[in-house]
Amino acid sequence: MNNREWRFGNTLSFSFDIKHAASDSLARVGTINTPHGPIQTPAFIPVGTKATVKSVLPEAMADLGAQALLSNAYHLYLQPGSDILDEAGGLGEFMNWPGPTFTDSGGFQVLSLGVGFKKVLAMDSQTFRRDDVIAGNKDRLAHVDDEGVTFKSHLDGSMHRFTPEVSMQVQHQIGADIMFAFDECTTLHNTRPYQELAMDRTYAWAIRCLDEHKRLTEERSTKPYQALFGVIQGAQYEDLRKKAATELGSLESSGQSFDGFGIGGALDKGQLGTIVSWVNEILPEDKPRHLLGIGAPEDLFLGVENGCDTFDCVLASRIARTSAVYTMEGRFNLSNSRFKRDFTPIDDECDCYTCTHYTRAYMHHVFRGKEIISATLATIHNERFIVRLVDQMRQALLDGNFADMKADFLGRYTHRSGQARD
Ligand SMILES: [Zn+2]
DSSP: OOTTSTTTOOOSSOEEEEEEEOSSSSOEEEEEEETTEEEEESEEEEBOTTSSOTTOOHHHHHHTTOOOEEEEHHHHHHTTOHHHHHHHTSHHHHHTOOSOEEEEOSHHHHHHHHHTOOSEEOOOTTSOOOGGGTSSOTTOSEEEOSSOEEEEOTTTOOEEEEOHHHHHHHHHHHTOSEEEOOOOOOOTTSOHHHHHHHHHHHHHHHHHHHHHHHHHHHHTTTSOOOEEEEEEOOTTOHHHHHHHHHHHHHOEETTEEOSEEEEOSOOOGGGHHHHHHHHHTTSOTTSOEEETTOOOHHHHHHHHHTTOOEEEESHHHHHHTTTEEEETTEEEETTSGGGTTOOSOSOTTOOSHHHHHOOHHHHHHHHHTTOTHHHHHHHHHHHHHHHHHHHHHHHHHHHTOHHHHHHHHHHHOOOOOOEEOO
């Protein structure tokens, strides 16, 4: 074992083993085995969008319990270029992370950055409904057609085109253990007819992704196997979500089916658990399910009890850089003057590096002074808080006391936040 493998250990291919399934919910405990090591599920996967968790060393991410990291194909394609990651030996090798990695397909990003819908997706379907949120505006930077998406780089204005085939080529070059099929991500503001159109497109693109994935896997047969997850869309509509789960769950093309599934798209916060259960009651039980862009504590409970195995969300690190931290008592801002003389840890129940070495008064000081270390220390705490919370859910499932653990946590924790992807 080389010294860059840390504690992860390698397995030859991709598989998913379920160790325990709850009798009173869809929750399960399992292990996803990847060529770069196992992931004990349920698990929270921290986000390192551009091949770095902003301000934190990969060794610190491993120390705080991160089992895998998720990066983004869209951002890495634009900069430095997926060919560079291929030459480097893949994403993990490039960023000095020996454990498992995921890449998001770029579908969400070409649409969200291209057309400028907010990074925090609206989680309320009761607001306005207009398709020009993603279509019809002459200033938008992305145009969707049946073949793919043409978009303008948010970095330099250059024009690019993603198709299902291009997304697969980019993700194979990046080399993550788990990739996602290229999908059209809609918002809660789109009309029902547009949601149907986007879903049909996502299905047609799923077949093309499987075909191209099969071809690339054979062409690059000396590389570790990369698993491909299909993405379930359908917004807040029960029939659309169920149709997508039925069709993609059983889809086979070129002798290849999806290795797992992502539940994506706009998720109405009030219906999160219900939407996820519609999908997970239908998807094949023996394949892992990832809930895209969800990481607020109260939402993670809903995801786990409704059968999701992994989660990612950029919120933990993004809010940390603005001095917002999670604690057992809820979320607050360390830059608030009430912490100036508070010599207690951020959260006295937290075992992270920051909480065991620093006080709220110190954190207040470095945030007020705009010291770079403020981002590092707050990110370590927030990522540890969320990773540990999901680890505790896994243990509670094994111990048969998930409902009590959830009631205890939510009885104390009071803050609701949105869905966020980079
Ligand atoms: Zn902490």
